[in-house]
Each structure stands twice: as C-alpha cells, then as structure tokens.
Amino acid sequence: MMTLNDKKQKMPMLTMLSPITSMLIFLVVIPLIYVLVLSFCKTNEYYQVMFTFSFDNYKNLLSPSYFQVYMNSIVIAAITTVICIVLGYPFAYYIVKQPPKIRTILYMLVIIPFWTNSLIRIYGWKSFLGASGLLNNLFVWLGITHKPLELLFNRGAVVLGMTYTLFPFMVLPLYTAIEKLDLTLIEASYDLGARKVNTFLHVILPLTSSGIFAGAIMVFIPTLGFFFVSDILGGGKSDMIGNLIERQFGSANNWPLGSALSIILILLTLIMVRLYTKAGGKLEDLG
Amino acid sequence: MIFMHNTRPDRTRPHLIGTLFACSIYLFLFLPIFVVILNSFNANKTKPYATFKGFTFEWYIKLFDNPALLSSFGNTLLVAFASTVLSVLIGTLAAVGMHRYKFKGKSAIDALLYIPVVIPEIILGISLLSVFAWVSIPRGLITLILSHVAFSTPFVIFTLRARLSGYDLTFEEAAMDLGANRIKTFAYVTLPLILPGILSGGLLAFTLSIDDVIISYFVNGTVKTFPLKVMESIKSGVAPDVNALSTLILLGTTGIVLLTQSGLFKSEAKS
Amino acid sequence: MNDQHDFLFFKFSNVRRMIMSEKEVLVKLRGINKQYGTNQVVKDLNLDIYKGEFLTLLGPSGCGKTTTLRMIAGFETPSSGEMTINGEDLINKEPFDRNINTVFQSYALFPHMSIYDNIAFGLKMKNMKKADIKPKVEEILELVQLTGFGGRFPHQLSGGQRQRIAIARALVNNPQVLLLDEPLGALDLKLRKQMQVELKRMQKKLGITFVYVTHDQEEALTMSDRIVVMNSGYLEQLGTPDEIYEKPRTKFVATFIGETNLFEATIAQVDEDEVLLNFETGCMRGLGKDFELDEIVYASVRPEKMNFGSSNFYKPSMPAVVKEHIYIGSIVKCIAMLPNGQEVKIQRLSGEPLPKPNEVINLYWEPEDATIMHSREDTLFSLIENVNLGGAYDDSK
Numbered sequence: 001m002m003t004l005n006d007k008k009q010k011m012p013m014l015t016m017l018s019p020i021t022s023m024l025i026f027l028v029v030i031p032l033i034y035v036l037v038l039s040f041c042k043t044n045e046y047y048q049v050m051f052t053f054s055f056d057n058y059k060n061l062l063s064p065s066y067f068q069v070y071m072n073s074i075v076i077a078a079i080t081t082v083i084c085i086v087l088g089y090p091f092a093y094y095i096v097k098q099p100p101k102i103r104t105i106l107y108m109l110v111i112i113p114f115w116t117n118s119l120i121r122i123y124g125w126k127s128f129l130g131a132s133g134l135l136n137n138l139f140v141w142l143g144i145t146h147k148p149l150e151l152l153f154n155r156g157a158v159v160l161g162m163t164y165t166l167f168p169f170m171v172l173p174l175y176t177a178i179e180k181l182d183l184t185l186i187e188a189s190y191d192l193g194a195r196k197v198n199t200f201l202h203v204i205l206p207l208t209s210s211g212i213f214a215g216a217i218m219v220f221i222p223t224l225g226f227f228f229v230s231d232i233l234g235g236g237k238s239d240m241i242g243n244l245i246e247r248q249f250g251s252a253n254n255w256p257l258g259s260a261l262s263i264i265l266i267l268l269t270l271i272m273v274r275l276y277t278k279a280g281g282k283l284e285d286l287g
Numbered sequence: 288m289i290f291m292h293n294t295r296p297d298r299t300r301p302h303l304i305g306t307l308f309a310c311s312i313y314l315f316l317f318l319p320i321f322v323v324i325l326n327s328f329n330a331n332k333t334k335p336y337a338t339f340k341g342f343t344f345e346w347y348i349k350l351f352d353n354p355a356l357l358s359s360f361g362n363t364l365l366v367a368f369a370s371t372v373l374s375v376l377i378g379t380l381a382a383v384g385m386h387r388y389k390f391k392g393k394s395a396i397d398a399l400l401y402i403p404v405v406i407p408e409i410i411l412g413i414s415l416l417s418v419f420a421w422v423s424i425p426r427g428l429i430t431l432i433l434s435h436v437a438f439s440t441p442f443v444i445f446t447l448r449a450r451l452s453g454y455d456l457t458f459e460e461a462a463m464d465l466g467a468n469r470i471k472t473f474a475y476v477t478l479p480l481i482l483p484g485i486l487s488g489g490l491l492a493f494t495l496s497i498d499d500v501i502i503s504y505f506v507n508g509t510v511k512t513f514p515l516k517v518m519e520s521i522k523s524g525v526a527p528d529v530n531a532l533s534t535l536i537l538l539g540t541t542g543i544v545l546l547t548q549s550g551l552f553k554s555e556a557k558s
Numbered sequence: 559m560n561d562q563h564d565f566l567f568f569k570f571s572n573v574r575r576m577i578m579s580e581k582e583v584l585v586k587l588r589g590i591n592k593q594y595g596t597n598q599v600v601k602d603l604n605l606d607i608y609k610g611e612f613l614t615l616l617g618p619s620g621c622g623k624t625t626t627l628r629m630i631a632g633f634e635t636p637s638s639g640e641m642t643i644n645g646e647d648l649i650n651k652e653p654f655d656r657n658i659n660t661v662f663q664s665y666a667l668f669p670h671m672s673i674y675d676n677i678a679f680g681l682k683m684k685n686m687k688k689a690d691i692k693p694k695v696e697e698i699l700e701l702v703q704l705t706g707f708g709g710r711f712p713h714q715l716s717g718g719q720r721q722r723i724a725i726a727r728a729l730v731n732n733p734q735v736l737l738l739d740e741p742l743g744a745l746d747l748k749l750r751k752q753m754q755v756e757l758k759r760m761q762k763k764l765g766i767t768f769v770y771v772t773h774d775q776e777e778a779l780t781m782s783d784r785i786v787v788m789n790s791g792y793l794e795q796l797g798t799p800d801e802i803y804e805k806p807r808t809k810f811v812a813t814f815i816g817e818t819n820l821f822e823a824t825i826a827q828v829d830e831d832e833v834l835l836n837f838e839t840g841c842m843r844g845l846g847k848d849f850e851l852d853e854i855v856y857a858s859v860r861p862e863k864m865n866f867g868s869s870n871f872y873k874p875s876m877p878a879v880v881k882e883h884i885y886i887g888s889i890v891k892c893i894a895m896l897p898n899g900q901e902v903k904i905q906r907l908s909g910e911p912l913p914k915p916n917e918v919i920n921l922y923w924e925p926e927d928a929t930i931m932h933s934r935e936d937t938l939f940s941l942i943e944n945v946n947l948g949g950a951y952d953d954s955k
Contacts, residue, residue: 012469016384017396019377020440024399027437031414032402038417091312094305106309113316115540116323119500119517120533123525124319127326132338134322164315217405225407228500232521242409249413249505259417262410269406283401284445460633461666463653465680465731472654475679479670 032266038259047253057260066244070264073240076155076230077223080162084170084219085212087163092174092211107175110168122161122232126152129233153235161229166222170215173285177211214285217276221269241265320537327530336524346531353528359516360532366428366503366512367496370435375489377436378443382484383477385444386451400441411438412505419506426508434506435496442495443488450484490547494540581608584767585630585648585735590639592625599625601791603639607735607769612761614770616778617788618814623771626788627737630769631660643734654683659728660737663744665720667712673699673723674708680731698730701760718749725757729764736761738770742777754781775815779803787811806929812858819864819902821857822933825849832925838898839876844928856931861891861905863927866919875920878902880913894919 039057042050060066095106113121128134129151136148151157181204189199227242236243241261248258277283330341350356385393403411415434419426458480462472478485500514507515513536517529585607592600600622607613615623628634629641632653641648648656659680667676674695681691699705702722712720721741728736738757742750758781761768772778778785779799787794787802787810795802795811806812809820826841827834833846835857844857867875878894881901885891885908892904892912902921906912913919 013384013388013390016380017388017390020381020384020444021392021396023377023436023440024396027415027433028399028402028411031411031418034418034421035410035414087312090305091309094302094309097302097305109313110316112541113320114498115494115544116320116533116537117498117500117514117517119514119521120323120525120530121319123517123521124322124326126521127525128319128322134339137338164319167316221405222407225409225501227409228504228518242407245409245413246504249416255413255417258413262413265407266410269410273405283398283405286401286405455664455666457662457664457666458668460631460653461660461662461668462679463633464631464658464660465727466654466683467679468652468654471683476668480668 035259035262038256039263041256041259043254043256049255057257060257061260061264069239069241069244072155072238073224073242076159076162076238076240077220079159080166080223081170081216081220083159083163084167085216088167088170088174088215089212092171092178095171095175096178110171114168118165119228119232122165122229125157125161125164126232129157152233153237155234155238157233158230158238158240161233162223162226165226165229166219169218169222173214173218174208174211176285177208177214181207209279210281210285213276213279213281217272217281217286221272224265224268241268323530324534326525327527327534329527329530331527336527346527347535350528350531350535355511356513356516356528356532359511360513360536362428362431362510363497363513366431366435367493369432370439370496371489371492373432373436374440374443374492375485378440378447378488378492379481379485381440382444382447382451383481386448386454387456400444403438404441404445408438408499408501409505412502415502416505426506427510430506430508431503431510431512434502435492435499438499438502439492439495442491446488446491447481447484450481454480486547490544494544497536497540581611583607584609584643585769586640586642586645587626587630588640590626590629590641591637592622592629592634593637599791600629600636603793605786605793605796607767610765610767611783612758612768612770612781614772614778614782614785615788616772616775616785616815617794618773620790621788622791623773623786623788624739627660627739627769627771630735631658631737632656657731657733658735658737659731659733660739661724661728661741663739663741665712665724667720667723667727669712671711672708673704673710673712673715676712676723677708677727677730680727684731694730698726701729701763702726717744718753721745721753725760729760729766733766735767735769738768740772741770742772742774750777757781779815787814789814804929806858807931809856809858809931809933812856812929812931816860817903817905818858818860821859821900823855823857825851825853825855827851833930835928835930837876839896841874842876842922842928843874843925844930845926846930849930849932854933856933858929858931859923859927861903863923864902864904865922865924866894866904866913867922868919873920873922875922878919878921880915880917880919882915883912894921896921 037051038049040053040055042052042054042056044050095103095110098106126133130136131148131150131152133151135151136145139145139149140147185203185207186199189203194202224240225242225245227240227246230238230240230243241264245258245261245265248254248261252258273283325339326336327346328342328344329336329339330343330345331338381396385396411434415430415437416426419430424430458476459472462476463469467475498514499512500518503512503515504518511519513532517525517533520526520529583606585605587603587605587607590600590603590605591598599620603622603626605626615626617623625634629636630648632648632651636649643656643658667673668679671679677695677698678691681694686694695708696705699707702725704719704722704726707715707719707723712723715723721744724741725738741757742753745753754777757768770778770781779802782799784796784798785802786796789810795807797805802811802815806815806818812818812820821835821837823835823837823842825833826836828849828851831845831847832843833849833855835842835844835855842857846855849855866878867873876896878896881893881895883890883892888908890906890908890910890912892906894902894904894913896902904912904921
C-alpha cells in the first residue's frame with residue numbers, strides 16, 4: 001500500500017487514532033486489569049473491598065458446588081452450540097440457495113426479531129410455555145394432558161432460550177461462508193465422480209467450516225454469560241457462571257469473588273478463542 | 288459474488304422438505320414476538336397477565352399514562368443517540384486512520400478491538416462497573432453512554448473496515464492533486480465515499496444500544512432504560528403496556544431500517 | 559514545439575537538438591534519494607525537465623519511475639535531495655499547493671461525482687466562480703472529444719472514455735507539469751495506440767510539460783521528446799528516442815529497448831573512434847571511444863543491422879548455422895546459432911532474402927552498426943561524458 005506524504009502526517013494521524021486509543025485504554029484495558037486486581041482482594045464485614053493480596057477467592061471457587069455450576073454452564077453452552085449448528089447449517093444453506101430477491105428477504109427475516117428487545121422475547125417464551133400459557137392451553141384443549149405441564153424452570157428451557165437468542169449469530173457467519181462457496185468446485189466434485197454425500201463431506205463442509213467455527217464461538221461464549229436467560233427460563237434452578245457473577249456484584253455484594261469468577265470466564269473465553277484460531281479461524285470473522 | 292443458486296432444472300426439485308424446515312425455523316424465531324404482540328392486546332387486567340382474556344386496544348392508550356415506562360424509553364433513546372454519535376465519530380476516525388497509516392501499536396489496537404466483541408458482555412459490564420465505582424463516577428446516563436460506546440465502537444470499526452477494504456486511497460491523492468487541502472479532501476471525497484459504511488455502522492451501534500440489557504444492568508445506577516424496566520417487571524409478570532410499547536418499537540425500527548436499507552442500496556448502486 | 563514534424567522526429571533529431579537546447583528548465587531534481595526502511599527505491603537522481611517537453615520515465619516495474627513521479631506530485635517526500643520548479647523549492651509544498659496535476663493509473667475518478675463535477679473539482683478548489691467553470695469544463699470536454707458527457711457518472715463510461723476524463727480533469731487546471739502514471743495500461747492494444755497519438759496531439763497543442771511513466775518501450779519511443787531509462791533506482795540513460803535506441807549506453811538499455819544481439823568481446827586494438835573486437839570466433843570492428851586495450855566489453859547489434867554472407871565469405875565474420883525462421887506479419891526473423899551455442903537474431907522485411915534453415919552462414923556487421931559498451935556497468939557512468947543535448951548529468955554516485 002502506498003502511504004501518503006509521510007512527513008506531514010503526524011498531526012492528522014494523532015487526531016484520528018487518539019480517540020480510539022484512549023477509549024480502549026480507559027474503557028477496556030484498565031477495567032479488565034482492575035478486575036484482575038480485584039480478584040486477588042478480599043472484603044471486610046461491611047462488604048468493602050480490602051486491597052490485600054490473597055488467593056482465597058480462587059480457592060473458594062474450587063469447591064464442588066461451584067464446579068457443578070461450571071459443568072452446567074459448559075454443558076448448556078455446548079448443547080446450545082450443537083443445536084445451533086445442526087439447525088443453522090441446513091437453514092443457512094436453504095437461504096443461500098434461493099434466488100437473490102427472495103434470499104435478501106429471507107436474510108432480513110432472520111435479523112428482524114433482533115429489533116425486539118431480547119428480554120421481551122425471552123419473556124414471550126416464558127408466557128408461551130408457562131403453566132397458563134398458550135402451549136399448555138393448547139395441550140389441555142387437545143386432550144394431550146389434563147393438567148398443565150411444567151415446561152419451564154429446567155435445563156431444557158434454558159437451552160431453548162439460549163438457542164433462540166443466539167441462533168442468528170450462528171446463521172449469519174454460516175450464510176456468509178456458504179455464499180462465498182464457489183459453485184464450480186461442487187461441479188468439479190461431481191465431475192470427478194463424487195456423489196452428493198461425498199461432495200458435501202469432502203468439498204462443501206471443509207470449505208464452509210470457517211463459518212461453523214465462527215458461529216460456534218459466537219454462540220458458545222455469550223451463552224456462558226447470558227444470566228437473564230437462565231434467570232427467567234431456568235428460574236434459578238439451572239445456574240450458570242453468568243448468574244454467579246451477577247449475584248456477587250448484586251445481592252451477594254462480594255466483588256472480589258465475582259471478579260475471580262470473571263477471570264475464570266475470561267480464561268474460558270481465551271481458551272475457546274485459542275482453539276478457534278488454532279483450527280484456522282480468523283478473528284475478523286467474529287466482528 | 289458466487290451464488291449457490293442452482294440453475295440446472297433437473298437438480299432444482301421443489302425443496303418441499305427444505306421449505307417446511309425453513310418455515311418452522313422462522314416460526315421458532317417469530318413465535319415469542321407473536322406472543323408479545325398478542326399479549327399487548329390482552330384484556331386480562333390482573334397480574335401476572337398470563338392467560339389471554341379477550342382483545343383490547345386499551346394498553347396502547349394506557350401506555351401514555353405510564354410516565355416511568357415512557358421515561359425509560361426516553362432514556363433508551365437518549366443513550367442510544369449519544370452513544371451512536373460518539374462511537375461513529377471515534378470509529379470512523381479510527382477505521383480511516385487504521386486503513387491509511389502504518390504505525391507501531393496498530394496490531395495492538397486491532398487485538399484490543401476484539402475484546403469487547405468476543406468476551407461475554409457480563410465481563411465488560413462488571414469491569415466497567417468496578418472502574419466507575421473505583422474512580423467514583425456516579426452511575427447514571429453518563430456511565431451508560433460511555434459503556435455503550437465501549438462495546439459498540441468496535442462494531443462500527445469492523446463494519447467500516449469491510450467497506451474501506453475496497454476503498455482506494457488514490458481518490459484522496461487525486462483530490463489533493465487537484466488542489467483540495469486535507470479538510471476539503473475529507474469533506475468532498477473521503478466522507479461521501481465512506482458514508483454508506485458510516486450509516487450502516489451507526490445503525491448497528493444504535494440497534495446494539497437499544498437492545499442492551501447486560502451491560503446497562505451493571506452501570507445504570509438509578510437510571511432505567513427500557514430493557515431494564517422490562518427486566519424489573521418480569522418477576523411480577525410483564526404488563527401488557529410494556530408489550531404494547533415493544534410492539535410499537537418493533538414497528539418503528541423495522542420501518543426505519545427498511546427505509547435506510549433501501550436508501551443504502553440506492554447509494555451503493557451509484558458507486 | 560513545431561507541429562509539422564509530428565511523428566517523424568526520429569529523422570529530425572538534429573533540428574530537435576537545436577530546438578531543445580534553447581528550452582528552459584522547469585523542474586530540477588538534484589541528488590534525489592528515496593528510501594523505505596532499508597529499501598532504496600530511487601538512488602541519487604539528477605534530472606532536468608524542460609518546459610513544454612514530453613519526458614518519459616521508462617523502466618521495468620520496481621525501477622523507481624512511479625516513485626519519482628509521486629515525489630514530483632508531492633505524494634512522497636524524498637529522503638534527501640533537492641527539487642525545484644522555476645527555481646522555487648518544491649519539496650516542502652503540499653500536493654494541493656503544487657500547480658502539478660496527475661493522471662492516475664487507475665484514473666481515480668470520484669465515483670460519487672458526475673463527469674462535470676469531476677472535471678470542475680480542481681477549479682472549485684481554486685474558488686473559481688461557477689460561471690467561469692462551466693465554459694472551461696465544456697472546452698476541455700471538447701478537447702477530449704467527449705462533449706455532452708458531463709451529466710454521466712464514471713461507472714457509465716467505457717475504459718477509454720474514463721481515461722480521457724482523467725486527462726481532462728487534470729488538464730483543465732492548466733498545470734505547469736502534467737504527470738501521467740501508466741495512463742494507458744488498462745486499455746486494449748488498439749485503443750492504446752489511438753490514445754498515444756491523441757495524447758501527443760494534446761501535448762503539442764497545449765504546450766504543457768508532460769512527464770509520462772511507462773514500462774512499455776514502444777510507447778516511450780513513439781511519444782517522447784526525451785526518455786529517462788531507469789533500472790533498480792538508477793537513471794541508466796537519458797536521451798532522445800533515437801539516441802536511446804541507436805546508442806544504448808548500457809547492457810540494460812540495449813536489451814530493454816527493442817531487441818538486440820549482445821556479444822562479449824575483448825578490445826584488441828583502439829583506433830581514433832573505432833575499436834577492434836576480439837571474439838571467440840573471430841575479429842570485428844565497432845564504433846567507440848574511451849576503451850582500454852584488453853577491456854572486456856559488450857557489442858550490441860540490432861537484428862535488422864545484422865548481415866550475413868555465404869560460408870566462404872572473405873570479410874571478418876562469425877560462422878553460424880541457421881536454425882529457423884519466424885514470421886511476424888511484415889517481418890521475418892531468422893535465428894542462427896554460433897558454435898558456442900549463442901543464438902543470433904537476424905531480422906528482415908518479408909520478401910527480402912534470408913538464408914535457409916541448416917545453411918551455414920557467416921555473420922558480420924558494419925562498424926557503425928555495433929554499439930560497444932563497457933561490461934563494468936557500475937563504473938560506466940563515471941567514464942562516459944554525456945554526449946546528448948545537455949539533458950543528462952553526471953550520473954555517478
């Protein structure tokens with residue numbers, strides 16, 4: 001790339017880049033470092049933070065009750081991710097296969113639900129699945145069941161809510177990856193004698209794997225932190241790391257412990273992103 | 288762009304199964320929205336407004352007698368506008384600067400930009416809360432706006448960057464060559480050329496801000512945005528007037544976005 | 559510039575020499591260096607650009623020609639050296655403060671502006687009144703033969719039309735120097751030829767100084783008053799097209815401009831302005847001064863100047879075997895092979911006699927058709943004083 005006249009560029013360059021730099025330093029870097037510092041602190045009996053160095057928070061987090069929450073978080077995130085891939089891939093493929101005009105409309109239809117507040121939509125699920133909700137009314141009316149089923153407040157309901165909230169984040173990168181796919185490569189595969197299944201497994205799938213990986217990251221990581229979904233649909237019976245953190249910064253008022261939990265969540269995120277980049281994923285695809 | 292659309296007639300059987308599948312996915316995506324819209328017409332007046340008891344427009348009128356709800360919506364708009372303007376300003380300068388210059392620390396900025404995008408929102412929320420508490424910035428509109436700027440600016444930059452990758456710096460050289468100084472070059476050439484990117488980046492920032500629950504939840508102080516108002520009322524059952532307002536917001540955003548999209552497509556066809 | 563010897567300037571080099579020598583220097587480059595990190599792109603460039611001339615910077619990609627152009631335009635700042643226009647310092651002027659305009663390789667027509675607005679842009683920047691701009695734009699559109707195209711947008715034009723608009727947009731500002739960066743590169747052959755003629759016509763008509771960058775030697779030879787041949791950052795040779803073609807001073811120039819046969823030889827005898835060359839396969843003469851006895855040199859002989867005789871030929875010559883004939887429209891090339899395996903090209907108009915394949919021939923040339931060059935190219939510049947129109951300077955480092 002050619003650079004513009006370099007001597008006289010110092011001033012404009014500083015004007016353009018100092019806002020973003022200060023924003024990143026003051027609103028991202030310093031806060032995260034501060035959380036790291038907090039995670040080694042303690043609280044006194046008045047819930048005030050004491051700046052003394054200790055590993056106590058991390059030791060506490062090794063207890064089995066917390067472990068159960070970690071496992072529950074990872075299981076829910078993993079199931080959500082798998083469901084999103086299994087449903088999202090054929091769905092994205094279907095959209096891409098439509099003629100351009102219909103495709104644009106179908107694509108917009110995936111995005112439109114976003115424009116209603118996510119809490120409201122989750123509440124919509126709650127009132128749909130609730131004891132006196134539409135679905136139970138329908139079941140009773142059809143005679144499938146005599147008294148309303150308990151559809152809420154279990155892990156399944158949380159997975160449903162997470163899948164619902166994050167499904168578009170899986171579909172959009174998949175859509176992009178499949179759209180980029182070169183049709184002639186599929187023709188070449190047919191030409192070389194590969195049937196549909198083999199063409200899919202050996203040509204289409206590898207070429208669109210970047211979309212799957214990007215989608216998986218964009219579903220898995222947020223799932224760990226979406227505390228309100230497990231709050232509303234899980235009713236506190238299916239706690240995830242996000243709920244624990246929220247409680248420490250809220251009702252429990254133990255910020256150091258919450259910070260330590262956050263550090264664990266950050267580490268989990270970093271591991272996932274590392275796995276993703278190791279598998280050949282690009283950070284740009286997550287933007 | 289290469290499309291997967293299959294042109295050979297013998298292979299384009301009507302995808303009946305595919306269509307059914309896609310329809311059920313869309314049903315899944317829109318079902319809770321239908322429930323929200325339906326509830327906004329629910330004549331049931333007792334908490335938690337669970338069962339549907341007939342049809343009424345009442346809530347759309349009552350909505351305007353609920354100052355707490357209206358002011359929360361006002362807060363949401365205020366925060367969304369302010370944070371969008373700020374993040375578009377910062378983001379545009381940054382995206383153009385990073386596209387134009389090579390400098391030390393560019394890759395560091397690049398990497399840092401991904402943090403707010405990749406880490407779970409709750410982390411950004413609690414870390415901003417901690418710092419605001421640490422330096423004793425009173426929590427309220429200001430902290431809400433700052434936090435929204437923090438998470439939406441990277442998205443603005445990424446959107447713009449995608450546009451800029453096809454943008455040729457020669458246009459700017461040409462403008463300067465023809466006697467336009469830096470400010471005129473930016474005003475007459477750079478800005479008009481990247482405007483579609485700025486608009487879609489701004490739109491994204493606005494949508495993200497309006498919808499944000501998690502980060503706002505931690506940094507709001509006593510100020511309630513619309514999503515936080517919803518959160519508050521969810522335990523006791525969301526009142527139908529909230530559903531009514533949600534329905535109106537959905538209609539409004541859909542309308543605005545459809546308008547801008549068609550506008551964007553038009554200006555794209557030009558270039 | 560005189561209009562009458564439009565494209566016959568090869569023949570009139572003496573006349574041209576007289577005209578050119580009266581020319582005044584417009585842009586002066588002295589000791590210009592340009593470095594990116596450790597990569598030096600332009601090395602100690604000294605160059606005078608005359609008012610009203612068509613100067614071409616010619617060389618392969620990466621030779622520094624475009625960088626030189628961009629330094630004159632103001633998009634790059636030289637790492638060291640001086641640059642003046644009419645005696646005024648140029649280096650510290652911003653590109654928008656220079657009365658120099660550029661025709662970009664990619665044209666860089668603003669996609670969001672109409673053709674009219676594109677052309678009017680430079681005038682608007684000079685705060686010219688709208689009423690004054692209009693006739694100027696229309697006049698220049700007429701010059702590039704695109705009257706009535708003002709309302710269209712760049713994407714509605716063909717490549718050739720966009721090209722003309724790019725030229726019009728620059729010319730309308732009446733620049734002191736017009737810089738053209740491979741402006742015909744994106745056009746197809748036929749259009750390119752046509753535009754070459756048109757550009758030359760415009761340049762003569764307007765009398766504006768053109769600095770033209772190209773890697774196409776044919777283009778350079780057809781259009782230029784003078785050519786600067788550049789290679790890996792150095793100025794290799796500066797001269798009129800016929801000088802560059804007939805009297806290449808380096809092996810690079812000889813091989814880059816046109817086709818040639820290069821022979822390695824040692825100087826066996828030095829006469830007043832002729833030398834005797836000793837080849838592996840025989841002795842031959844060539845024109846040349848300032849050579850030392852036993853010096854290893856190259857002799858460059860153009861294919862059309864290569865002569866041949868029968869095998870029992872008496873003059874000093876080299877034996878060779880004819881390998882094949884290649885027909886290229888109006889000309890025929892004959893490839894012959896020397897005993898040491900070197901291939902020699904002979905070129906004739908078709909219909910002229912040529913030896914048949916497998917025939918044994920003797921190759922020879924007239925002394926004035928062989929250009930003798932030092933093999934030590936690095937010291938070459940300090941050895942040769944510049945012979946041509948005072949345009950070139952001491953190019954040594």
